[in-house]
Amino acid sequence: MLTLGQKAPEFTLFNSDKKEISLTNFEGKHLIILFFPMAFTSTCTAELCEMRDNISTYSDLNAEIVGISVDSPFTLAKFKEEQKLPFDLLSDFNKEVSQAYDSYYETFVLNLKGVSKRSAFVVDKNGLIQYAEVLESAGDVPNFQAIQEKLANI
Numbered sequence: 001m002l003t004l005g006q007k008a009p010e011f012t013l014f015n016s017d018k019k020e021i022s023l024t025n026f027e028g029k030h031l032i033i034l035f036f037p038m039a040f041t042s043t044c045t046a047e048l049c050e051m052r053d054n055i056s057t058y059s060d061l062n063a064e065i066v067g068i069s070v071d072s073p074f075t076l077a078k079f080k081e082e083q084k085l086p087f088d089l090l091s092d093f094n095k096e097v098s099q100a101y102d103s104y105y106e107t108f109v110l111n112l113k114g115v116s117k118r119s120a121f122v123v124d125k126n127g128l129i130q131y132a133e134v135l136e137s138a139g140d141v142p143n144f145q146a147i148q149e150k151l152a153n154i
Contacts, residue, residue, distance in 0.1 A: 004132065008033075010022070011090075013091055014090065016076040016077035016088070024127075026064050027127065030125055030154065031065075033120070034066070035103040037108060037118060039075050047118070047142070048067055050144060051067075054144070055086055065088075067087065069092065070114060076091055095116075103117040118137075119142070122147060122154075131147060
């Protein structure tokens with residue numbers, strides 16, 4: 001179980017441009033990590049578009065954003081293009097990072113195995129977890145106000 005103040009689990013995943021992105025790429029900046037179950041679903045689209053529409057708020061708080069799901073890089077590329085998302089979407093196709101962040105459904109709807117749980121983490125510029133919200137219901141979205149308040153206070 002992840003706890004506030006602990007070092008965020010390291011990761012290296014491919015983005016939608018098939019480029020490797022690591023947690024260390026964000027050293028010196030705050031990072032919002034959003035795990036989401038599946039591209040092209042209504043709640044995931046609403047969540048990521050909320051971040052897109054408020055990107056300047058997060059930029060002003062010295063924060064970068066990444067979205068992570070178990071979708072392939074190719075699916076994520078199409079999703080990012082259609083929704084005009086200005087941040088990286090990372091493919092956790094092998095499901096290792098979702099599990100490392102305790103953001104993993106063994107079984108999801110339609111008996112799908114191994115899907116990312118909707119969750120939000122704020123990792124500070126030193127790589128420490130400052131905010132963690134793992135949602136059991138995929139129909140819920142993270143508390144964006146709480147994320148913004150945490151960023152403003154670190």
